[in-house]
Amino acid sequence: MTSPRFGVDSLHDLATSLLARGGVGTDAAQLVARSLLAADRAGIFSHGLLRLPLYLEVVAAGGIDPTSEPVVVRKFGGVTVLDGRCAFGQVTMQRAVELATESARTHGIATVAVQGSSHFGAGQFWTSQLAQQGIAGILSSTTGPVAAPFGGSQPVLGTNPLTLSLPSAGEGPLVADLATTAGAYGKIVAARNDGTEIPDGWGVDAAGTPTTDPGAVLDGGALLPFGGHKGSGIAVLLEGLSAALTSASFAVNTVDIWQDQSSRMNTGHLLIALDLAAFGDVDEIRAKVAQLQEEVRSSAPDGSVHSPGDLEHAHLTANADAVDLSESTVESLRALAALHDIPFPTPLTEGSSR
Amino acid sequence: MTSPRFGVDSLHDLATSLLARGGVGTDAAQLVARSLLAADRAGIFSHGLLRLPLYLEVVAAGGIDPTSEPVVVRKFGGVTVLDGRCAFGQVTMQRAVELATESARTHGIATVAVQGSSHFGAGQFWTSQLAQQGIAGILSSTTGPVAAPFGGSQPVLGTNPLTLSLPSAGEGPLVADLATTAGAYGKIVAARNDGTEIPDGWGVDAAGTPTTDPGAVLDGGALLPFGGHKGSGIAVLLEGLSAALTSASFAVNTVDIWQDQSSRMNTGHLLIALDLAAFGDVDEIRAKVAQLQEEVRSSAPDGSVHSPGDLEHAHLTANADAVDLSESTVESLRALAALHDIPFPTPLTEGSSR
Numbered sequence: 001m002t003s004p005r006f007g008v009d010s011l012h013d014l015a016t017s018l019l020a021r022g023g024v025g026t027d028a029a030q031l032v033a034r035s036l037l038a039a040d041r042a043g044i045f046s047h048g049l050l051r052l053p054l055y056l057e058v059v060a061a062g063g064i065d066p067t068s069e070p071v072v073v074r075k076f077g078g079v080t081v082l083d084g085r086c087a088f089g090q091v092t093m094q095r096a097v098e099l100a101t102e103s104a105r106t107h108g109i110a111t112v113a114v115q116g117s118s119h120f121g122a123g124q125f126w127t128s129q130l131a132q133q134g135i136a137g138i139l140s141s142t143t144g145p146v147a148a149p150f151g152g153s154q155p156v157l158g159t160n161p162l163t164l165s166l167p168s169a170g171e172g173p174l175v176a177d178l179a180t181t182a183g184a185y186g187k188i189v190a191a192r193n194d195g196t197e198i199p200d201g202w203g204v205d206a207a208g209t210p211t212t213d214p215g216a217v218l219d220g221g222a223l224l225p226f227g228g229h230k231g232s233g234i235a236v237l238l239e240g241l242s243a244a245l246t247s248a249s250f251a252v253n254t255v256d257i258w259q260d261q262s263s264r265m266n267t268g269h270l271l272i273a274l275d276l277a278a279f280g281d282v283d284e285i286r287a288k289v290a291q292l293q294e295e296v297r298s299s300a301p302d303g304s305v306h307s308p309g310d311l312e313h314a315h316l317t318a319n320a321d322a323v324d325l326s327e328s329t330v331e332s333l334r335a336l337a338a339l340h341d342i343p344f345p346t347p348l349t350e351g352s353s354r
Numbered sequence: 355m356t357s358p359r360f361g362v363d364s365l366h367d368l369a370t371s372l373l374a375r376g377g378v379g380t381d382a383a384q385l386v387a388r389s390l391l392a393a394d395r396a397g398i399f400s401h402g403l404l405r406l407p408l409y410l411e412v413v414a415a416g417g418i419d420p421t422s423e424p425v426v427v428r429k430f431g432g433v434t435v436l437d438g439r440c441a442f443g444q445v446t447m448q449r450a451v452e453l454a455t456e457s458a459r460t461h462g463i464a465t466v467a468v469q470g471s472s473h474f475g476a477g478q479f480w481t482s483q484l485a486q487q488g489i490a491g492i493l494s495s496t497t498g499p500v501a502a503p504f505g506g507s508q509p510v511l512g513t514n515p516l517t518l519s520l521p522s523a524g525e526g527p528l529v530a531d532l533a534t535t536a537g538a539y540g541k542i543v544a545a546r547n548d549g550t551e552i553p554d555g556w557g558v559d560a561a562g563t564p565t566t567d568p569g570a571v572l573d574g575g576a577l578l579p580f581g582g583h584k585g586s587g588i589a590v591l592l593e594g595l596s597a598a599l600t601s602a603s604f605a606v607n608t609v610d611i612w613q614d615q616s617s618r619m620n621t622g623h624l625l626i627a628l629d630l631a632a633f634g635d636v637d638e639i640r641a642k643v644a645q646l647q648e649e650v651r652s653s654a655p656d657g658s659v660h661s662p663g664d665l666e667h668a669h670l671t672a673n674a675d676a677v678d679l680s681e682s683t684v685e686s687l688r689a690l691a692a693l694h695d696i697p698f699p700t701p702l703t704e705g706s707s708r
Contacts, residue, residue: 079463149653151659226581228581237519239646250646274465277430279435299510300562
């Protein structure tokens with residue numbers, strides 16, 4: 001598959017223009033565009049501009065209210081409960097990051113429990129803002145229902161992403177950013193479309209029997225958490241932390257905007273911020289995190305091991321000015337641009353490999 | 355293997371008497387005994403009385419100072435840094451739980467970053483104390499070096515246990531309590547002793563090649579994290595959170611007391627406490643957690659799925675008054691009792707099955 005390369009600025013202009021035509025205000029449009037582009041730059045294409053057409057459909061259908069602003073509905077000490085009121089997940093999370101930063105400076109540790117939100121994109125877009133401020137982050141979220149607990153067949157869990165992040169004196173932060181499902185939903189859809197099998201351990205059919213048939217997983221079956229009963233335990237607890245502490249909806253009570261664009265998902269996120277300065281000397285802690293990154297990188301004699309977050313950081317840096325997009329993403333964006341009579345950017349190169 | 359059953363009170367008396375002979379004060383001895391017995395009662399035998407002979411050797415060799423008291427070395431808002439000063443990990447963690455509870459009441463969210471600690475037993479012993487107070491808990495710890503990151507061969511990580519816990523209106527708390535290694539160290543030692551293989555994915559040999567030979571893992575190889583690169587990412591971040599924020603030692607700078615009983619491990623723990631009352635109506639949140647537990651239990655048509663923590667809670671309740679011990683644990687405790695001229699309790703039954 002060819003992957004044309006585009007200037008980041010030109011894609012940012014395109015995305016903000018498309019969002020503006022959809023009724024999204026300038027600040028929100030720029031934030032959403034920046035978040036999607038950061039994911040594409042980091043190589044996390046599933047959370048990149050691929051999502052923009054869906055977002056526009058959701059705004060049109062009422063699942064996201066582009067004029068809404070999140071509001072603080074509860075505040076006690078280092079705990080803030082924030083209601084996204086159906087704004088873009090990105091708009092709500094940006095406010096959550098600001099509130100968590102401010103509160104962590106005051107209390108050393110702070111949390112923002114978010115309700116009434118939607119998709120927030122890639123988790124590390126938010127925790128890396130904290131890392132740049134010398135703040136460690138823990139972030140979890142609900143999603144729509146896709147995964148069964150270990151041993152089960154009913155999808156009572158979401159993909160329940162988890163992001164853990166520590167500031168480092170090294171080049172990039174130490175960050176683990178993962179969905180707690182063994183495989184990605186999008187890859188299972190792609191396998192069905194391509195007529196291929198999925199790996200063992202990714203899913204079960206409607207009877208709860210493990211299967212490598214993507215169709216059986218998607219039609220009445222369920223994805224499985226990564227890591228067997230251990231990963232399942234983590235996924236269940238993230239469901240509880242993200243939905244119960246936040247008064248948001250569990251996966252079972254959520255209709256994803258991928259399924260119904262008018263759905264107001266009431267997604268919950270829990271963001272915990274730990275200000276390094278409260279724990280000790282910030283430079284010493286950051287140096288120690290950098291030391292851990294080096295130990296991980298040198299844990300194989302051939303130097304082949306990456307520390308968590310290394311690859312995304314390298315991609316982000318390499319793609320500071322330009323980014324590859326898949327042909328299918330380009331085509332859908334080109335069609336939208338034509339519809340709205342917005343000029344489509346000229347690719348810098350055609351058909352480089354992803 | 356036969357498993358004689360003993361009264362909990364009689365084992366508690368035995369353990370505290372043995373600890374007292376080792377120079378451990380009454381309060382610390384009772385706490386350590388209670389923590390070990392709670393693990394045996396919950397079926398977590400690896401953290402039960404099996405460990406008592408080692409603990410006594412460690413006290414005698416100087417790795418744990420039974421007269422030491424943990425001290426707060428730093429306090430800012432909801433953040434407390436606690437130095438265990440080589441006390442029993444249990445003594446230090448009990449203080450951490452008290453400090454976290456008090457601070458969470460004041461700030462809504464609080465953390466105790468622990469340095470200078472040792473083994474603390476099973477993590478859920480600490481988070482369930484929080485759960486009983488209506489407080490959610492996140493707990494991580496360093497250990498000695500045993501695990502290589504995904505793709506590596508050098509053991510730069512510990513077993514890095516993680517405990518996540520939420521209070522529930524149901525019978526027991528929702529709690530995930532797991533080592534982040536795929537298999538338990540003790541089971542790999544047992545497999546070598548028994549001449550059996552270990553499961554795929556548990557370890558690598560010295561060259562970093564995956565192996566099912568327990569000897570190759572133990573002699574120059576390494577355990578692997580659970581869940582492939584996702585579990586590895588979590589394990590690395592837990593290493594950073596538990597050692598960098600706490601100014602404790604990384605696994606690579608730790609000599610475990612199992613290897614050298616005079617080792618002062620400088621173990622680090624990070625305990626985060628979230629007071630439900632700061633987030634909303636406590637009864638509503640607890641009811642919602644109970645609802646999640648029910649959804650997980652009913653996620654298989656045959657009702658075979660347990661919610662995380664269910665099995666341990668059922669065992670704890672069933673073994674409130676009496677507990678099974680393995681013959682090998684009984685024999686080692688009997689020998690110690692004879693050495694110190696302490697009466698050994700009479701088993702309630704002989705040879706029930708574990």
